[in-house]
Amino acid sequence: MGKVVINVDHLGVRFLMSSEKVDNLKEFVIKRINRQINYKQFWALKDVTFNVEQSDRVGILGLNGAGKSTLLKVIAGVMKPTEGIATTKGRIAPLLELGAGFDLQYTGAENIYLYGAVLGYSKEFIKDRFKEIVDFSELGDFINVPVKNYSSGMKSRLGFSIATIVEPDILILDEVFAVGDAKFRKKSEKKIKSMFKTGVTVLFVSHNIEQVKTICNKAILLEKGTLIAQGDVNEVCEIYENKINR
Amino acid sequence: MKQIIKNFNKYKFLLSELVVKEIKLKYRRSYLGILWTLLEPLLTMIVLSVVFGSFYGRSDKTFPIYVLTGRLLYAFFSNATKSAMKSIRTNGQMLKKVYVPKYIYPLASILSQYVTFLISLIVLVGVSIYLHIKPTIYLLEAIVPLLVLFVMVLGVGLILATLAVFFRDMEYLWGVILMMIMYCSAIFYDPERIIKTGHGWILQYNPLYSIILNFRNTVMDGLPLDMNALLYSIGFSVAALIIGMWMFYKKQDEFILNI
Numbered sequence: 001m002g003k004v005v006i007n008v009d010h011l012g013v014r015f016l017m018s019s020e021k022v023d024n025l026k027e028f029v030i031k032r033i034n035r036q037i038n039y040k041q042f043w044a045l046k047d048v049t050f051n052v053e054q055s056d057r058v059g060i061l062g063l064n065g066a067g068k069s070t071l072l073k074v075i076a077g078v079m080k081p082t083e084g085i086a087t088t089k090g091r092i093a094p095l096l097e098l099g100a101g102f103d104l105q106y107t108g109a110e111n112i113y114l115y116g117a118v119l120g121y122s123k124e125f126i127k128d129r130f131k132e133i134v135d136f137s138e139l140g141d142f143i144n145v146p147v148k149n150y151s152s153g154m155k156s157r158l159g160f161s162i163a164t165i166v167e168p169d170i171l172i173l174d175e176v177f178a179v180g181d182a183k184f185r186k187k188s189e190k191k192i193k194s195m196f197k198t199g200v201t202v203l204f205v206s207h208n209i210e211q212v213k214t215i216c217n218k219a220i221l222l223e224k225g226t227l228i229a230q231g232d233v234n235e236v237c238e239i240y241e242n243k244i245n246r
Numbered sequence: 247m248k249q250i251i252k253n254f255n256k257y258k259f260l261l262s263e264l265v266v267k268e269i270k271l272k273y274r275r276s277y278l279g280i281l282w283t284l285l286e287p288l289l290t291m292i293v294l295s296v297v298f299g300s301f302y303g304r305s306d307k308t309f310p311i312y313v314l315t316g317r318l319l320y321a322f323f324s325n326a327t328k329s330a331m332k333s334i335r336t337n338g339q340m341l342k343k344v345y346v347p348k349y350i351y352p353l354a355s356i357l358s359q360y361v362t363f364l365i366s367l368i369v370l371v372g373v374s375i376y377l378h379i380k381p382t383i384y385l386l387e388a389i390v391p392l393l394v395l396f397v398m399v400l401g402v403g404l405i406l407a408t409l410a411v412f413f414r415d416m417e418y419l420w421g422v423i424l425m426m427i428m429y430c431s432a433i434f435y436d437p438e439r440i441i442k443t444g445h446g447w448i449l450q451y452n453p454l455y456s457i458i459l460n461f462r463n464t465v466m467d468g469l470p471l472d473m474n475a476l477l478y479s480i481g482f483s484v485a486a487l488i489i490g491m492w493m494f495y496k497k498q499d500e501f502i503l504n505i
Contacts, residue, residue, distance in 0.1 A: 024415040077345035080499040101340040117260035
Protein backbone atom coordinates (compact mmCIF):
# COMPACT_ATOMS: atom_id res chain seq x y z
CA MET A 1 0.00 0.00 0.00
CA GLY A 2 2.30 2.79 1.23
CA LYS A 3 5.55 3.74 -0.39
CA VAL A 4 8.71 1.86 0.49
CA VAL A 5 10.90 3.82 2.89
CA ILE A 6 13.49 1.22 3.79
CA ASN A 7 14.78 -1.09 1.12
CA VAL A 8 17.24 -3.78 2.15
CA ASP A 9 18.42 -5.85 -0.77
CA HIS A 10 20.66 -8.91 -0.50
CA LEU A 11 22.49 -7.29 2.34
CA GLY A 12 25.65 -8.91 3.66
CA VAL A 13 28.08 -7.74 6.29
CA ARG A 14 31.37 -9.51 6.71
CA PHE A 15 33.76 -9.06 9.54
CA LEU A 16 37.40 -9.96 9.28
CA MET A 17 38.58 -11.28 12.55
CA SER A 18 42.22 -11.95 13.04
CA SER A 19 42.60 -14.90 15.37
CA GLU A 20 44.48 -12.64 17.75
CA LYS A 21 43.52 -9.02 17.93
CA VAL A 22 46.42 -6.98 16.62
CA ASP A 23 45.93 -3.37 17.52
CA ASN A 24 49.39 -1.96 17.79
CA LEU A 25 52.15 -1.28 15.37
CA LYS A 26 54.79 -3.31 17.19
CA GLU A 27 52.84 -6.55 17.06
CA PHE A 28 51.66 -5.85 13.55
CA VAL A 29 55.21 -5.49 12.26
CA ILE A 30 56.46 -8.56 14.12
CA LYS A 31 53.56 -10.73 13.01
CA ARG A 32 53.72 -9.42 9.47
CA ILE A 33 57.35 -10.44 9.26
CA ASN A 34 56.58 -13.85 10.70
CA ARG A 35 53.42 -14.04 8.57
CA GLN A 36 51.32 -14.80 11.58
CA ILE A 37 48.23 -12.79 10.83
CA ASN A 38 45.40 -15.02 9.77
CA TYR A 39 42.06 -13.47 9.11
CA LYS A 40 38.93 -15.43 9.68
CA GLN A 41 35.79 -14.46 7.89
CA PHE A 42 32.58 -14.06 9.71
CA TRP A 43 29.29 -13.07 8.15
CA ALA A 44 27.21 -11.12 10.63
CA LEU A 45 24.50 -10.74 8.02
CA LYS A 46 24.09 -12.72 4.84
CA ASP A 47 21.66 -12.21 2.00
CA VAL A 48 19.05 -10.30 3.97
CA THR A 49 16.24 -8.86 1.86
CA PHE A 50 13.15 -7.02 3.01
CA ASN A 51 11.16 -3.85 2.48
CA VAL A 52 9.53 -1.58 4.98
CA GLU A 53 6.65 0.61 3.89
CA GLN A 54 5.79 3.96 5.33
CA SER A 55 4.14 3.92 8.78
CA ASP A 56 4.93 0.23 9.20
CA ARG A 57 6.17 -0.70 12.64
CA VAL A 58 8.57 -3.55 12.30
CA GLY A 59 9.83 -5.63 15.18
CA ILE A 60 13.24 -7.21 14.73
CA LEU A 61 13.50 -10.47 16.59
CA GLY A 62 16.33 -12.88 17.09
CA LEU A 63 18.53 -14.39 19.75
CA ASN A 64 21.74 -12.73 20.88
CA GLY A 65 24.24 -12.62 18.05
CA ALA A 66 21.62 -12.96 15.36
CA GLY A 67 22.76 -9.74 13.72
CA LYS A 68 20.04 -7.37 14.95
CA SER A 69 22.35 -4.57 16.03
CA THR A 70 24.47 -4.91 12.91
CA LEU A 71 21.34 -4.59 10.80
CA LEU A 72 20.30 -1.43 12.63
CA LYS A 73 23.78 0.03 12.26
CA VAL A 74 23.71 -0.54 8.53
CA ILE A 75 20.26 1.02 8.22
CA ALA A 76 21.32 3.99 10.38
CA GLY A 77 24.26 4.52 8.02
CA VAL A 78 26.90 3.94 10.66
CA MET A 79 28.26 0.82 9.01
CA LYS A 80 28.77 0.10 5.34
CA PRO A 81 27.55 -3.25 4.04
CA THR A 82 30.05 -5.60 2.42
CA GLU A 83 27.55 -6.50 -0.28
CA GLY A 84 24.03 -5.57 -1.23
CA ILE A 85 22.39 -2.28 -0.40
CA ALA A 86 20.26 -0.68 2.26
CA THR A 87 18.53 2.52 1.23
CA THR A 88 16.34 4.72 3.37
CA LYS A 89 14.16 7.71 2.64
CA GLY A 90 13.77 10.54 5.13
CA ARG A 91 15.29 11.55 8.41
CA ILE A 92 16.38 8.79 10.75
CA ALA A 93 16.38 9.25 14.51
CA PRO A 94 18.32 6.48 16.19
CA LEU A 95 17.41 5.78 19.77
CA LEU A 96 20.21 3.33 20.33
CA GLU A 97 21.33 2.93 23.92
CA LEU A 98 20.13 6.27 25.13
CA GLY A 99 22.49 8.90 26.31
CA ALA A 100 25.65 7.14 25.19
CA GLY A 101 26.72 10.20 23.26
CA PHE A 102 26.65 12.69 26.08
CA ASP A 103 29.70 14.59 27.14
CA LEU A 104 29.96 14.00 30.87
CA GLN A 105 31.63 17.33 31.66
CA TYR A 106 28.89 19.24 29.92
CA THR A 107 25.66 20.25 31.61
CA GLY A 108 22.33 18.84 30.50
CA ALA A 109 21.47 22.05 28.69
CA GLU A 110 24.73 22.09 26.75
CA ASN A 111 24.29 18.45 25.93
CA ILE A 112 20.91 19.15 24.38
CA TYR A 113 22.61 21.35 21.80
CA LEU A 114 25.48 18.93 21.30
CA TYR A 115 23.31 15.84 20.93
CA GLY A 116 20.91 17.72 18.69
CA ALA A 117 23.81 18.77 16.49
CA VAL A 118 25.00 15.18 16.28
CA LEU A 119 21.56 14.17 15.08
CA GLY A 120 21.90 16.82 12.38
CA TYR A 121 19.53 19.54 13.60
CA SER A 122 20.13 23.24 13.26
CA LYS A 123 20.72 25.59 16.16
CA GLU A 124 17.47 27.48 15.65
CA PHE A 125 15.51 24.27 15.64
CA ILE A 126 16.96 23.13 18.95
CA LYS A 127 16.50 26.56 20.46
CA ASP A 128 12.81 26.48 19.55
CA ARG A 129 12.30 23.10 21.12
CA PHE A 130 14.62 23.55 24.07
CA LYS A 131 11.92 24.16 26.67
CA GLU A 132 9.84 21.29 25.38
CA ILE A 133 12.80 18.94 25.73
CA VAL A 134 13.55 20.06 29.28
CA ASP A 135 9.91 19.76 30.28
CA PHE A 136 9.53 16.29 28.87
CA SER A 137 12.70 15.06 30.52
CA GLU A 138 11.39 16.24 33.94
CA LEU A 139 14.90 17.24 34.92
CA GLY A 140 13.96 20.67 36.23
CA ASP A 141 16.91 22.49 37.75
CA PHE A 142 19.22 19.55 37.13
CA ILE A 143 19.43 20.69 33.53
CA ASN A 144 22.27 23.03 34.55
CA VAL A 145 24.26 20.33 36.34
CA PRO A 146 27.05 18.43 34.54
CA VAL A 147 25.80 15.14 33.17
CA LYS A 148 28.45 13.19 35.08
CA ASN A 149 26.38 13.80 38.21
CA TYR A 150 23.22 12.37 36.65
CA SER A 151 21.76 9.02 37.53
CA SER A 152 21.45 6.57 34.64
CA GLY A 153 17.69 7.12 34.62
CA MET A 154 18.14 10.86 34.26
CA LYS A 155 20.55 10.37 31.40
CA SER A 156 18.22 8.13 29.48
CA ARG A 157 15.28 10.46 30.10
CA LEU A 158 17.24 13.33 28.61
CA GLY A 159 18.41 11.22 25.67
CA PHE A 160 14.89 10.07 24.98
CA SER A 161 13.53 13.60 25.15
CA ILE A 162 16.06 14.95 22.66
CA ALA A 163 15.74 12.13 20.17
CA THR A 164 11.95 12.11 20.05
CA ILE A 165 11.34 15.84 20.03
CA VAL A 166 11.51 15.90 16.28
CA GLU A 167 9.18 14.16 13.94
CA PRO A 168 11.55 11.76 12.27
CA ASP A 169 10.46 9.68 9.30
CA ILE A 170 12.18 6.60 10.62
CA LEU A 171 12.61 5.86 14.30
CA ILE A 172 15.03 3.19 15.41
CA LEU A 173 14.36 1.82 18.87
CA ASP A 174 16.95 -0.55 20.30
CA GLU A 175 15.96 -1.87 23.72
CA VAL A 176 14.97 1.61 24.81
CA PHE A 177 12.30 0.72 27.31
CA ALA A 178 14.71 -1.20 29.48
CA VAL A 179 15.66 1.98 31.34
CA GLY A 180 13.91 4.60 33.39
CA ASP A 181 11.36 4.07 36.12
CA ALA A 182 7.88 2.70 35.48
CA LYS A 183 6.35 6.14 35.33
CA PHE A 184 8.72 7.46 32.69
CA ARG A 185 8.51 4.22 30.77
CA LYS A 186 4.77 4.67 30.50
CA LYS A 187 5.20 8.24 29.43
CA SER A 188 7.73 7.32 26.76
CA GLU A 189 5.57 4.51 25.45
CA LYS A 190 2.75 6.98 25.17
CA LYS A 191 5.00 9.43 23.37
CA ILE A 192 6.09 6.81 20.87
CA LYS A 193 2.53 5.71 20.27
CA SER A 194 1.54 9.32 19.62
CA MET A 195 4.30 9.46 17.04
CA PHE A 196 2.72 6.54 15.18
CA LYS A 197 -0.18 8.80 14.29
CA THR A 198 2.11 11.10 12.36
CA GLY A 199 3.00 8.22 10.07
CA VAL A 200 6.46 7.46 11.44
CA THR A 201 8.11 4.22 10.41
CA VAL A 202 9.52 2.27 13.34
CA LEU A 203 12.20 -0.36 13.65
CA PHE A 204 11.96 -1.93 17.06
CA VAL A 205 14.38 -4.32 18.70
CA SER A 206 13.37 -5.99 21.91
CA HIS A 207 13.53 -9.34 23.60
CA ASN A 208 10.18 -8.69 25.16
CA ILE A 209 7.66 -10.34 22.86
CA GLU A 210 4.67 -8.74 24.55
CA GLN A 211 6.10 -5.31 23.88
CA VAL A 212 6.82 -6.17 20.28
CA LYS A 213 3.25 -7.31 19.86
CA THR A 214 1.77 -4.12 21.29
CA ILE A 215 3.98 -1.79 19.31
CA CYS A 216 4.55 -3.47 15.97
CA ASN A 217 2.31 -4.61 13.17
CA LYS A 218 5.00 -6.53 11.30
CA ALA A 219 8.13 -8.39 12.27
CA ILE A 220 11.20 -10.06 10.90
CA LEU A 221 13.16 -12.86 12.49
CA LEU A 222 16.91 -13.21 12.16
CA GLU A 223 18.94 -16.28 12.95
CA LYS A 224 22.72 -16.32 12.66
CA GLY A 225 22.70 -13.50 10.16
CA THR A 226 20.02 -14.79 7.83
CA LEU A 227 16.42 -13.79 7.59
CA ILE A 228 14.24 -16.78 8.35
CA ALA A 229 10.79 -15.26 8.65
CA GLN A 230 8.97 -12.03 7.90
CA GLY A 231 5.40 -10.86 7.85
CA ASP A 232 2.63 -10.26 10.32
CA VAL A 233 3.84 -9.68 13.86
CA ASN A 234 1.77 -12.43 15.47
CA GLU A 235 2.87 -15.10 13.02
CA VAL A 236 6.55 -14.22 13.31
CA CYS A 237 6.35 -14.02 17.12
CA GLU A 238 4.85 -17.49 17.13
CA ILE A 239 7.74 -18.87 15.09
CA TYR A 240 10.16 -17.15 17.41
CA GLU A 241 8.45 -18.53 20.52
CA ASN A 242 8.53 -22.01 19.07
CA LYS A 243 12.24 -21.63 18.46
CA ILE A 244 12.92 -20.53 22.03
CA ASN A 245 10.82 -23.24 23.62
CA ARG A 246 12.27 -26.00 21.57
CA MET B 247 31.45 16.63 -4.63
CA LYS B 248 28.14 18.49 -4.45
CA GLN B 249 26.91 15.81 -2.08
CA ILE B 250 29.91 16.33 0.18
CA ILE B 251 29.32 20.08 0.40
CA LYS B 252 25.63 19.57 1.11
CA ASN B 253 26.48 17.12 3.84
CA PHE B 254 29.05 19.50 5.29
CA ASN B 255 26.49 22.29 5.45
CA LYS B 256 24.14 20.05 7.37
CA TYR B 257 26.80 19.33 9.98
CA LYS B 258 28.29 22.84 10.17
CA PHE B 259 26.47 23.43 13.44
CA LEU B 260 27.90 20.22 14.89
CA LEU B 261 31.38 21.33 13.89
CA SER B 262 31.02 24.67 15.66
CA GLU B 263 29.44 22.99 18.70
CA LEU B 264 32.41 20.62 18.96
CA VAL B 265 34.96 23.40 18.56
CA VAL B 266 33.28 25.49 21.25
CA LYS B 267 32.96 22.45 23.49
CA GLU B 268 36.65 21.63 23.43
CA ILE B 269 37.66 25.20 24.20
CA LYS B 270 35.05 25.57 26.93
CA LEU B 271 35.85 22.32 28.69
CA LYS B 272 39.57 22.85 28.57
CA TYR B 273 39.34 25.85 30.84
CA ARG B 274 36.15 25.21 32.75
CA ARG B 275 37.73 23.83 35.89
CA SER B 276 40.48 26.39 36.35
CA TYR B 277 40.21 29.72 38.12
CA LEU B 278 42.09 31.68 35.51
CA GLY B 279 40.17 30.04 32.70
CA ILE B 280 41.10 31.13 29.22
CA LEU B 281 43.86 33.34 30.69
CA TRP B 282 45.98 30.20 30.87
CA THR B 283 46.23 30.32 27.09
CA LEU B 284 48.21 33.52 27.53
CA LEU B 285 49.97 32.77 30.76
CA GLU B 286 51.36 29.40 29.80
CA PRO B 287 53.42 30.50 26.76
CA LEU B 288 54.53 33.61 28.63
CA LEU B 289 55.88 31.60 31.55
CA THR B 290 57.59 29.06 29.30
CA MET B 291 59.15 31.91 27.36
CA ILE B 292 60.58 33.37 30.55
CA VAL B 293 61.99 30.02 31.63
CA LEU B 294 63.52 29.27 28.23
CA SER B 295 64.91 32.80 27.87
CA VAL B 296 66.55 32.61 31.27
CA VAL B 297 67.96 29.13 30.70
CA PHE B 298 69.19 29.57 27.15
CA GLY B 299 69.72 33.30 27.33
CA SER B 300 71.93 33.55 30.37
CA PHE B 301 73.54 30.11 30.42
CA TYR B 302 74.39 30.10 26.75
CA GLY B 303 75.19 33.77 26.63
CA ARG B 304 72.47 34.93 24.27
CA SER B 305 72.06 38.43 25.60
CA ASP B 306 70.38 39.71 22.45
CA LYS B 307 67.26 41.58 23.52
CA THR B 308 64.98 39.97 20.92
CA PHE B 309 65.83 36.50 22.18
CA PRO B 310 62.59 36.15 24.21
CA ILE B 311 60.60 36.84 21.02
CA TYR B 312 62.71 34.34 19.16
CA VAL B 313 61.90 31.67 21.74
CA LEU B 314 58.25 32.67 21.97
CA THR B 315 57.53 32.53 18.22
CA GLY B 316 59.18 29.14 17.89
CA ARG B 317 57.44 27.75 20.93
CA LEU B 318 53.96 29.03 20.05
CA LEU B 319 54.06 27.51 16.59
CA TYR B 320 55.54 24.26 17.80
CA ALA B 321 53.03 23.98 20.65
CA PHE B 322 50.15 24.38 18.22
CA PHE B 323 51.62 21.77 15.90
CA SER B 324 52.17 19.33 18.73
CA ASN B 325 48.84 19.83 20.56
CA ALA B 326 46.71 19.86 17.44
CA THR B 327 48.23 16.76 15.86
CA LYS B 328 47.98 14.92 19.16
CA SER B 329 44.33 15.78 19.71
CA ALA B 330 43.41 15.02 16.09
CA MET B 331 45.07 11.64 16.48
CA LYS B 332 42.98 10.81 19.52
CA SER B 333 39.75 12.32 18.21
CA ILE B 334 38.36 9.24 16.49
CA ARG B 335 38.88 7.01 19.47
CA THR B 336 37.56 9.53 22.04
CA ASN B 337 34.39 9.93 20.04
CA GLY B 338 34.13 6.25 19.23
CA GLN B 339 30.96 5.77 21.24
CA MET B 340 29.21 8.38 19.16
CA LEU B 341 30.55 7.14 15.83
CA LYS B 342 29.23 3.68 16.60
CA LYS B 343 25.68 4.87 17.06
CA VAL B 344 24.81 7.82 14.90
CA TYR B 345 25.89 8.64 11.39
CA VAL B 346 28.12 11.70 11.39
CA PRO B 347 30.73 12.52 8.75
CA LYS B 348 33.80 11.17 10.50
CA TYR B 349 36.22 13.89 9.46
CA ILE B 350 34.21 16.30 11.63
CA TYR B 351 35.97 15.05 14.75
CA PRO B 352 39.64 15.54 13.77
CA LEU B 353 38.69 18.78 12.03
CA ALA B 354 36.94 20.08 15.15
CA SER B 355 39.84 19.27 17.45
CA ILE B 356 42.33 20.96 15.12
CA LEU B 357 40.10 24.02 14.72
CA SER B 358 39.67 24.41 18.46
CA GLN B 359 43.42 24.20 18.95
CA TYR B 360 43.86 26.76 16.18
CA VAL B 361 41.49 29.16 17.90
CA THR B 362 43.35 28.88 21.21
CA PHE B 363 46.61 29.28 19.31
CA LEU B 364 45.39 32.47 17.65
CA ILE B 365 44.28 33.82 21.02
CA SER B 366 47.71 33.03 22.48
CA LEU B 367 49.30 35.22 19.80
CA ILE B 368 48.16 38.15 21.95
CA VAL B 369 51.13 37.34 24.19
CA LEU B 370 53.41 37.83 21.23
CA VAL B 371 51.92 41.26 20.56
CA GLY B 372 52.35 42.20 24.23
CA VAL B 373 55.95 41.05 24.46
CA SER B 374 56.82 42.74 21.15
CA ILE B 375 55.50 46.05 22.41
CA TYR B 376 57.30 45.59 25.71
CA LEU B 377 60.61 44.94 23.92
CA HIS B 378 60.03 47.84 21.49
CA ILE B 379 60.02 45.74 18.36
CA LYS B 380 58.87 47.95 15.53
CA PRO B 381 56.33 46.35 13.21
CA THR B 382 57.15 46.58 9.53
CA ILE B 383 54.99 46.25 6.45
CA TYR B 384 56.06 42.60 6.26
CA LEU B 385 54.06 41.87 9.38
CA LEU B 386 51.02 41.57 7.13
CA GLU B 387 52.69 38.60 5.42
CA ALA B 388 52.72 36.72 8.72
CA ILE B 389 49.30 35.38 7.89
CA VAL B 390 50.82 33.23 5.12
CA PRO B 391 52.93 30.92 7.33
CA LEU B 392 50.00 30.67 9.75
CA LEU B 393 47.70 29.44 6.99
CA VAL B 394 50.31 26.99 5.69
CA LEU B 395 50.74 25.69 9.23
CA PHE B 396 47.01 25.02 9.48
CA VAL B 397 47.00 23.04 6.23
CA MET B 398 50.02 21.06 7.37
CA VAL B 399 48.48 20.21 10.74
CA LEU B 400 45.23 19.18 9.04
CA GLY B 401 47.08 16.84 6.71
CA VAL B 402 49.31 15.33 9.37
CA GLY B 403 46.34 15.14 11.76
CA LEU B 404 44.25 13.13 9.30
CA ILE B 405 47.11 10.72 8.65
CA LEU B 406 47.64 10.21 12.39
CA ALA B 407 43.91 9.90 13.13
CA THR B 408 43.65 7.11 10.58
CA LEU B 409 46.75 5.28 11.82
CA ALA B 410 45.80 5.62 15.49
CA VAL B 411 42.53 3.76 14.94
CA PHE B 412 44.41 0.69 13.82
CA PHE B 413 47.55 1.01 15.92
CA ARG B 414 47.12 2.07 19.49
CA ASP B 415 50.83 2.58 20.10
CA MET B 416 50.89 5.40 17.54
CA GLU B 417 50.28 7.79 20.43
CA TYR B 418 53.54 6.90 22.13
CA LEU B 419 55.45 6.75 18.89
CA TRP B 420 54.21 10.17 17.85
CA GLY B 421 55.19 11.59 21.25
CA VAL B 422 58.77 10.57 20.57
CA ILE B 423 58.68 11.88 17.01
CA LEU B 424 57.30 15.18 18.27
CA MET B 425 60.22 15.52 20.64
CA MET B 426 62.57 14.93 17.75
CA ILE B 427 60.79 17.55 15.67
CA MET B 428 61.11 19.99 18.57
CA TYR B 429 64.88 19.63 18.72
CA CYS B 430 65.11 19.93 14.94
CA SER B 431 63.13 23.14 14.70
CA ALA B 432 65.55 25.68 16.20
CA ILE B 433 63.05 26.79 18.80
CA PHE B 434 65.50 27.86 21.49
CA TYR B 435 68.88 27.76 19.79
CA ASP B 436 70.41 29.71 16.97
CA PRO B 437 70.14 27.90 13.62
CA GLU B 438 73.69 29.08 12.84
CA ARG B 439 75.02 26.64 15.39
CA ILE B 440 73.60 23.68 13.50
CA ILE B 441 74.51 25.02 10.09
CA LYS B 442 78.10 25.51 11.23
CA THR B 443 78.42 21.85 12.17
CA GLY B 444 77.38 20.88 8.65
CA HIS B 445 73.98 19.56 9.62
CA GLY B 446 72.03 22.43 8.11
CA TRP B 447 70.01 19.98 6.04
CA ILE B 448 68.10 19.07 9.19
CA LEU B 449 66.58 22.53 9.25
CA GLN B 450 66.32 22.80 5.52
CA TYR B 451 64.18 19.70 5.17
CA ASN B 452 62.09 20.33 8.25
CA PRO B 453 58.81 21.84 7.00
CA LEU B 454 57.89 23.07 10.47
CA TYR B 455 61.16 25.01 10.64
CA SER B 456 60.40 26.58 7.24
CA ILE B 457 57.16 27.88 8.68
CA ILE B 458 58.79 29.09 11.91
CA LEU B 459 61.51 30.81 9.88
CA ASN B 460 59.01 32.69 7.76
CA PHE B 461 56.95 33.65 10.77
CA ARG B 462 60.05 35.04 12.50
CA ASN B 463 61.10 36.89 9.36
CA THR B 464 57.82 38.74 9.21
CA VAL B 465 57.07 39.41 12.87
CA MET B 466 60.46 40.14 14.42
CA ASP B 467 63.14 40.58 11.78
CA GLY B 468 61.22 42.88 9.46
CA LEU B 469 62.13 40.72 6.49
CA PRO B 470 59.99 39.48 3.62
CA LEU B 471 59.05 35.81 3.31
CA ASP B 472 61.82 33.43 2.35
CA MET B 473 60.53 32.05 -0.94
CA ASN B 474 62.43 28.76 -0.83
CA ALA B 475 61.21 27.97 2.64
CA LEU B 476 57.70 29.07 1.74
CA LEU B 477 57.47 26.90 -1.36
CA TYR B 478 58.90 23.93 0.49
CA SER B 479 56.42 24.26 3.35
CA ILE B 480 53.48 24.75 0.99
CA GLY B 481 54.53 21.73 -1.06
CA PHE B 482 54.88 19.57 2.03
CA SER B 483 51.58 20.74 3.53
CA VAL B 484 49.55 20.19 0.39
CA ALA B 485 51.09 16.76 -0.08
CA ALA B 486 50.34 15.86 3.54
CA LEU B 487 46.76 17.06 3.14
CA ILE B 488 46.20 15.03 -0.02
CA ILE B 489 47.71 11.89 1.52
CA GLY B 490 45.77 12.46 4.74
CA MET B 491 42.44 12.93 3.00
CA TRP B 492 43.06 9.94 0.78
CA MET B 493 44.01 7.65 3.70
CA PHE B 494 41.12 8.84 5.83
CA TYR B 495 38.62 8.45 3.02
CA LYS B 496 39.87 4.96 2.13
CA LYS B 497 39.84 3.65 5.66
CA GLN B 498 36.96 5.46 7.34
CA ASP B 499 34.46 2.66 6.84
CA GLU B 500 36.69 0.31 8.80
CA PHE B 501 37.03 2.66 11.78
CA ILE B 502 33.92 1.38 13.46
CA LEU B 503 35.24 -2.18 13.49
CA ASN B 504 38.38 -1.12 15.33
CA ILE B 505 37.27 1.36 17.97
